[in-house]
Amino acid sequence: MATIHQVVEQLLQAANSSNISLASPTPTSQTVPANLASMIGLALSFSALRDWLKLLVVGGILETLRRIIFALWGSVTDSLFVTAHFKYDDDSYDWMMHWLSKQPSWKKARNVQISTSTFGLSPVVLLPSNDEDPLNDESRKISYLPNVDETYAIWYKYRWVQVTRIQEQTGYYGRMEETLRLRILSRSNEFLNDILRDAKRQYMAAQENNISIYVSDTSNSWRHVASRPKRSLQSIILDPGLKDLLIGDARDFLESKEWYADRGIPFRRGYLLYGAPGSGKTSLIHSLAGELGLDVYIISLSRTGLDDSGLSTLITELPEKCIALMEDIDAAFHHGLSRENDVSDEGSTEGNIDGPTPNRISLSGLLNALDGIGAQEGRILFATTNKYTSLDPALCRPGRMDLHIEFKLASKYQAEELFKRFYLPPSERNGSGKAEVKVEDDEKSSLDSGFSDLSSGSSSDLIDLGGSGTTSPDFSEKESQVHATPALHRKRAPKLTHCQASKLAAQFSDAIPDRAFSMAALQGYLMTYKTRPYEAVNEFASWMAKERVGTN
Numbered sequence: 001m002a003t004i005h006q007v008v009e010q011l012l013q014a015a016n017s018s019n020i021s022l023a024s025p026t027p028t029s030q031t032v033p034a035n036l037a038s039m040i041g042l043a044l045s046f047s048a049l050r051d052w053l054k055l056l057v058v059g060g061i062l063e064t065l066r067r068i069i070f071a072l073w074g075s076v077t078d079s080l081f082v083t084a085h086f087k088y089d090d091d092s093y094d095w096m097m098h099w100l101s102k103q104p105s106w107k108k109a110r111n112v113q114i115s116t117s118t119f120g121l122s123p124v125v126l127l128p129s130n131d132e133d134p135l136n137d138e139s140r141k142i143s144y145l146p147n148v149d150e151t152y153a154i155w156y157k158y159r160w161v162q163v164t165r166i167q168e169q170t171g172y173y174g175r176m177e178e179t180l181r182l183r184i185l186s187r188s189n190e191f192l193n194d195i196l197r198d199a200k201r202q203y204m205a206a207q208e209n210n211i212s213i214y215v216s217d218t219s220n221s222w223r224h225v226a227s228r229p230k231r232s233l234q235s236i237i238l239d240p241g242l243k244d245l246l247i248g249d250a251r252d253f254l255e256s257k258e259w260y261a262d263r264g265i266p267f268r269r270g271y272l273l274y275g276a277p278g279s280g281k282t283s284l285i286h287s288l289a290g291e292l293g294l295d296v297y298i299i300s301l302s303r304t305g306l307d308d309s310g311l312s313t314l315i316t317e318l319p320e321k322c323i324a325l326m327e328d329i330d331a332a333f334h335h336g337l338s339r340e341n342d343v344s345d346e347g348s349t350e351g352n353i354d355g356p357t358p359n360r361i362s363l364s365g366l367l368n369a370l371d372g373i374g375a376q377e378g379r380i381l382f383a384t385t386n387k388y389t390s391l392d393p394a395l396c397r398p399g400r401m402d403l404h405i406e407f408k409l410a411s412k413y414q415a416e417e418l419f420k421r422f423y424l425p426p427s428e429r430n431g432s433g434k435a436e437v438k439v440e441d442d443e444k445s446s447l448d449s450g451f452s453d454l455s456s457g458s459s460s461d462l463i464d465l466g467g468s469g470t471t472s473p474d475f476s477e478k479e480s481q482v483h484a485t486p487a488l489h490r491k492r493a494p495k496l497t498h499c500q501a502s503k504l505a506a507q508f509s510d511a512i513p514d515r516a517f518s519m520a521a522l523q524g525y526l527m528t529y530k531t532r533p534y535e536a537v538n539e540f541a542s543w544m545a546k547e548r549v550g551t552n
């Protein structure tokens with residue numbers, strides 16, 4: 001075969017013999033096409049060039065055919081399959097993973113990733129199903145996940161479903177993002193909808209006893225971080241009537257969408273819980289979320305990197321019915337949240353929590369986010385603070401915070417109930433629970449007269465159930481938990497009758513000055529005597545004396 005060098009030489013010779021002047025700068029218009037044609041003819045007369053050309057044409061045809069076949073195959077498969085993608089940071093991804101873990105045919109998969117991820121669920125609901133398996137203990141259940149970039153085929157209701165977990169690098173920072181892809185042999189979306197309904201229903205059923213907690217991530221999107229078991233309202237001990245008032249108001253609000261729409265009032269409700277630390281504000285919100293079946297979205301105003309526009313995005317993206325929780329709303333600004341130290345300049349360090357890190361949330365940004373044009377309808381906002389007086393009146397006005405509820409240090413009633421809750425078994429407690437309900441009902445009826453006004457959405461209400469409201473030092477629960485373990489409790493705690501427990505509880509509450517200690521502090525104290533109710537009563541006076549010396 002002729003080398004390129006030889007071919008070029010032959011071409012030059014041919015050009016010379018045809019009187020083509022390669023150096024000629026201005027060939028005439030008639031000679032160029034004729035010369036070009038003769039050159040092409042000449043070039044074709046070389047077998048090597050002819051072969052290259054053939055190769056080029058055949059290769060081109062093959063590539064075009066390949067593309068056509070792939071395009072045809074794509075459209076044929078598209079018409080036979082329905083494909084759905086589930087992104088990792090979306091709730092539907094968790095539903096699908098949970099659904100997958102429940103599929104009998106998935107249990108037979110032989111190439112799997114083992115994970116302790118619970119997809120926001122309590123670990124009990126996940127694979128493997130063999131309860132005898134020592135790996136399958138309650139604390140760290142394992143689940144079988146599809147391996148990254150592997151494709152699996154499973155059968156669901158006699159249909160073939162292909163499952164692929166794809167991991168891709170996206171964005172400027174090369175963040176890995178995961179997608180779960182389902183391809184279903186079906187011509188309509190109906191079957192996919194069936195799967196989605198089934199997956200969501202199963203997930204919700206597994207979630208029934210939990211509430212989901214969401215927090216915002218650095219890109220200002222909501223991320224599901226945990227599921228917590230619902231806390232019963234009975235376990236929160238407040239002065240009679242308060243719990244009923246709050247739950248009644250929230251229920252009434254959730255059922256009043258039309259009422260709000262008819263009157264043109266934004267369908268939103270805000271509760272401001274303020275007062276002594278450790279008095280049950282957070283616990284009550286948690287418990288209410290479970291009672292109302294709502295998820296909790298925690299808005300941390302002091303999160304690094306959160307600015308006004310980020311806050312507004314987060315509030316706009318809240319789901320229609322949920323609890324938005326802003327804890328320690330005063331702490332977002334070091335000197336209290338007020339117009340005077342409104343932070344309007346980005347990068348200003350005024351009013352920030354940690355000194356050098358700028359806090360970029362301004363009061364006007366917060367107010368706009370709460371009830372501006374983008375604010376979500378149907379949400380319930382709970383804000384908590386220990387410094388009620390440091391809050392700006394604009395933040396507390398009706399429409400933003402409709403109900404203000406003060407939480408005080410423990411009353412004698414609360415101390416007595418806490419004692420009973422500690423030392424009475426649940427069956428006995430139910431007996432006393434009836435009495436508690438009765439008291440609450442009585443109290444409620446006295447509050448009922450003013451209740452319809454509270455839910456009108458147009459007034460801000462201050463609930464004050466007596467007492468002074470001064471704060472006391474908090475006691476460390478951690479410290480007291482070290483002293484006893486649940487096993488010890490079960491073994492050695494004496495079984496008190498209802499009558500004995502009531503007597504001791506009355507003595508305990510008699511020994512406690514009204515509104516002197518927080519419920520958290522009393523709980524901490526009782527934790528150190530969790531198996532010794534008599535000592536808990538006898539030792540209280542000396543504990544109190546020590547505490548008072550410690551705080552003076």
Ligand SMILES: Nc1ncnc2c1ncn2[C@@H]1O[C@H](COP(=O)(O)OP(=O)(O)OP(=O)(O)O)[C@@H](O)[C@H]1O
Pocket residue numbers: 235236237238276277278279280281282283284384385386407519520521523
């Ligand atoms: N009224 C109450 N009834 C039952 N338990 C309570 C009550 N108040 C506080 N506790 C217990 O004390 C602990 C702290 O309570 P919680 O976090 O709800 O208080 P808080 O008012 O939100 O405190 P802070 O203002 O410091 O955030 C919890 O373990 C909770 O069980």
